[in-house]
Amino acid sequence: MSSNKKYWKSVEELNENSSIVETLRQNEFVEEIPVEDFLGDKETLESSSTTRRDFLKYIGFSTAAASLAACEGPVIKSIPYVVQPKEIIPGVANYYATTIANGFDFANVLVKTREGRPIGIKSNKLAKSHGFGNARVNASVLGLYDSLRVKGPKKDGKNISWDDFDSEVVAKLNELAASGKQIALLTQTFASPSTARLIAEFKAKYTTANHVVYDAISESAALDAFQAKYGIRGLANYDFAKVSTIVSVGADILGDWQGGGFDAGYAQGRIPHEGKMSRHIQIESNMSLAGANADKRVTVKPSMQKAVLAKLYSYVVGGSVSVSLPEQLDATVQAIASELKKAGSNGVIVTGIQDVNAQTVVLAINEFLGSKAFNVSSPILTRQGSDKAVTALVNDLKAGKVGAIIMAGVNPAYTLPNASEFTEALKNTELSVAFSMKEDETASATQYIAATPHYLESWGDVEIVKGHYSLTQPAIRPLFNTRQFQEALLKWTGNSVTYHDYIKETWTSGILGGSSFNQALHDGVFVAGAYSGMNGSSTETIETSETTLKDKKDRTWVGGIIHDAAVGLGIKEEDKDEYVTTTSTTTVETAGAEGASSVTVNGGDAARALAASVASEGMELVLYSKTGMGDGQQANNPWLQEFPDPITRVSWDNYLTVSKADAESLGLKNWNVANGAMNGSYADVTVNGTTIQNVPVVVQPGQAKGSVGLSFGYGRTTGLKDEMKTGVNAYALYHNFNTFQSVSVSAASGEHEFACIQLHNTLMGRGDIIKETTLDVFNKEGKEVWNPMPMVSLNHEETPVTSPRVDLWEGFDRSIGHHFNLSIDLNACTGCGACVIACHAENNVPVVGKREVRKSRDMHWLRIDRYYSAEETFEGDNEKKESAEGWFSGERKALLEMEHASENPQVAFQPVMCQHCNHAPCETVCPVAATSHGRQGQNHMAYNRCVGTRYCANNCPYKVRRFNWFLYAQNDEFDYHMNDDLGRMVLNPDVVVRSRGVMEKCSMCIQMTQKSILDAKREGRPVKDEEFQTACSAACSSGAMVFGDINDKESKVAHLKEDNRMYHLLEHVGTEPNVFYHVKVRNTTEA
């Protein structure tokens, strides 16, 4: 009946190659659908041509279409394995121990895989150190499914095969080695015994090879100081649990200082135990995480940090330094010094000042004190970079002395202060190869891009702390045609073994000492029993010292420090470019070797030199790394972009932090617009002739007057989605790899829109949200003083709000079965935010983007509120409020004063998620009973039942409910990981992806508790206490969050609930939450 006649509507259609026809064929609607109109702001909405009648038509049509579509179910295919691997059971998760070592973050972790695909990072409890991941490590799993990954090797932007790549590169390398031109290997810190061995082999084969280790955010000064004193290139390890007094001069010990990972030990000492807790004094310029957690925080300008440290040395150890401090500061420093002295071996001092002298001083003080926390026998090896070597290499490049440059794990075209010079100099090389996962700034400037796998697809080994070895194992087959840097090195050195076999060889011959490799692989970690100069690591030390010696050039290693010191003292004129120009590599090695072994470094000299180097003029800039973004290599990770900074609560940006006083004098400000979002001014920032224009400004309480702060990691331009190109690149100001810079700041025009999820107001003495007290009061007074139960009047009698007699609700007996509670210790919580990302990964929490965050539509199920208090304590706030005179003017003035956070406020962090109230206000107002209570204490939310009235969110006193304003999955308007097939692979199949128009919130990880219960049921046994976990409590390295069943009287959480410090959030509302907090205790007692 049908004919073969061809029908056409226009002549154009007859043209086979017409592009317009193809386009029309693909597009059902010729005109673009005006989604933008609906999503746009008010103005576009008002100017939209959609009339009320049209709107009704749309509604009618969509309703009809929806009901029609619902009648016919789709055909769903199920495709089983042809041969099912025996370790995979569909629906059951597998866990593999592995290690992240991306050059910035190093941690032993477990990877959760479902049906062979990694969906989450968990902590590895078997690891003795670095067993917990921070926010970035938790988010790193999403990097595996990054749609912008390089999918295969490329040459000049075109795909080539690995065979061609190998043959071309090897030919070139041989040619260069023969002609004697330098082959530079510029890599991240691998801290890997096998890689070190491999690079040594590479250097043996290609004799002109030069290995330079480069850390984007340098710890070079600390490494130099440590190496000079102890002969190994590493960083002193500190266990803060072992000491009672912690003094930090500019070191963010809870952030990324020395690679991070100190929070577990720190938090351990912060929980009051038998009336004692550690005392933490922080002297700093920026408000850092460590500063926010400190008992006493002294704000000084960066240059004064050096002076303070030098003075501290003279007060603690003795000797005099040629610097004087302002009277008040001097008294403070004296007091700190006396505290340290009194603490003796129970005290410790650390610094983050990137200055060899400062680092030497700290090592000397700690040695003097005999600090128990101070560990030099097993130093941290996760930073190996040498600034001088890097500078020398860049100069060589510029001079055209480098024939080939092979880069792995680094992005110098972004992270170098003189990145443009570097990119330009790359053209001088005959061969440039970047091993990279992304077509980033560096990779797009090189000849070859060697696509590398994600660490979850790679093999590897790491020695994070000397003697503590870890293994990296793939949790999935490589998604793309990628190859590890090490595999390439093996190929190029003519070695035919795989990197896995190579690692195994290294381990069995040098590390394991007879232990099982498979056991080590299973555990992910291996601690060498008796450490004695093992194969791999000894190669490594030789390796690194060699590097440093080479760039030491004509001075000896320690001589260099003395030279620096001399320059500092003004004995010798500083020749600014000395270390960049002198490049004689022949005579140095011997001199360096004997120099390093014979000369010891004197702390006193260093302190004097440090004091002499104090030069304070004008504004100073402190560069730092943000908790969410680190060095910026994960900038294309939407979880991390939307992760609010713990201190400023700003997401999707970096910014210049300015003190209130400076902001006023410079004419910079922040203000809130009508919808509650924060806007701010712009400033131009100039350092050493380099200017960054239009840096958004955040007025930061607690910022030292005369200083400004700016974070690394933002301002990426290549290899990431447009949405992620946020902020400014602070590396441009990172001259001489020094985080302290002299700066000039001037206001610029325009206003910046921030996505800040919490504003800067103080708590105004509303102490029942964050309850806090001092150690003194805590020890001397009863619970009713520092943790009073709110009272209400019943028949003119004071009655506690928890009494059933004043309760509106009938009590429900929850003594049978499980009753889940979550305990949060405000003393242990450092605000690190690992829980926030862990929650994202576990619960498929969508990313909504900057614009939506500005409208307070962020979807975080778990937020960490940051509160400033204007006075030393909340009591101080209260007193001020109470004692304010005058009904209107006086009180108002006092309140206004408190509203402006003071110069140096106290900070408290409080993780808030759904409180799972037993008497939940949300449940009673839901018209469709979509939210209801379970016997086990969880407040349930049936998404499919929700009709989106949002009554519950209005009635929630804790504001923890989140509404899906849009469909965040498979929606081009929200082009984050849930909008592409690859990114969706990270979704947890046990938790539904919520659709538009429903309310969602923390479920207390009911999928995890249900799984624990089911496992127990299947095995016919009671559930063990440690089995119950939520994503947040499992990710909490500081032990601040403890989850469990309070009906199990032996459980940890049941004991915590009995603790005197326990209180509920907004207890007086009478909601009886199943989440409880512990009163924050500050150790304000000056010892």
Added chain:
Amino acid sequence: MKQVIHRKFSQKLLHLSFLLLFFFSVSLVAQEGDPAKGKTLFNTNCAACHNLDKKMTGPALRNVEATLEAEGKDRQWIYDWVHNSSAVIKSGDAYANKLYAEYNQAAMTAFPQLSEADIDDILAYTAQEAPAPTVAPTPAGGETASTGGGISNKIILGALIVLFGLLAFALILVRRTLNRFAEAKGLDVAKEKGPSIWKAFVQNQFLVLVTVIVLMLAGAYYVYGYLMQIGVDQGYQPVQPIHYSHRIHAGDNGIDCKYCHSSARVSKTSGIPSLNVCMNCHKSIYEVAPETQQEGLTKYGVDYNAEIKKLYAAVGWDDANQQYTGETQPVKWIRIHNLPDFVYFNHSQHVTVAGVECQTCHGPIETMEVVEQFAPLTMGWCINCHRETNVKVEDNGYYEKIHEELAKKYNVEQLTAAQMGGTECGKCHY
């Protein structure tokens, strides 16, 4: 030496001729063994690895004696081989080692229990000529029968229609004729013009009201019924890429459900078995019994053997050479039981913990030639079962305390799943 060989040869020849003579003179069966007995023995002992005409785990055995004789192996060698093949291999016998190597170095199981007479019987059975390929009785007969039935039905229907048509026609004719008669007689047949029923109905308001209410109720009933079945796919019976008969596997062969759907024990999904599970049996079962094949063709219109071939194609099994080719083609089954994403269901909770039979929810799978969705899989259906079913607490340490306490609280002997908390929203929706 030569002489000896010659003599032996001639002796052999003599033997052979004698044998041949005997062969032809006496009945075959009586002489060499009983092929009937041999068949039974073959099926119990050898069939797992051997087939008469097809290479399987072991070689095809039709006329094996003759084949071996060509290799210079006598019956004694066969006895030795069957009784202990590995000993023969170890003795360094070249041919034995060649065989061993050819069949993936899998030594044949030793059968010391088979007497030499038994082996003779088996050999007699293997020596039988292959039966002429039985022409499968053409299903034509059956087809005609069935179509015949169809035709007869149609004929009856057609005849009835014709009959009624004729009747109606006759009536019209009769009426017309009568009218004509009446006209002829001058009778006025004009009807009485009373008020029409319709008008009367409209005027009776009560009746209208009742009718409207009845219509509305009926309409509501049907609309409700229609809406309630939206998204309910009870009876959904899609055609699968490979016709897999649960009737044969779970019913006739009585294979336990969890042999193939093993993950139902430990996982939330019951798991569609991977093809290597099929091959556990189908490596040796390359075709079904002729009766089954016949039944399939006539009753279900399915060529089971062809379906097995589909499996081989999917898993990449070269049946002729008994090896995997590595070219696989995963099977895209069509999912029958689809729960929405917002429902969490865990098989192991029901199968392992509660001990619910698969058939409770999936129906009499063992009788289904093509599986269909048995239960409606609606929330009401789930909840009802949770309300009615007692929790299986026996020998489960998890339930000991909680069951005792709750039973006391609710004052019952046995708790239902609902009383245990099995109807709380959050237990299935998260």
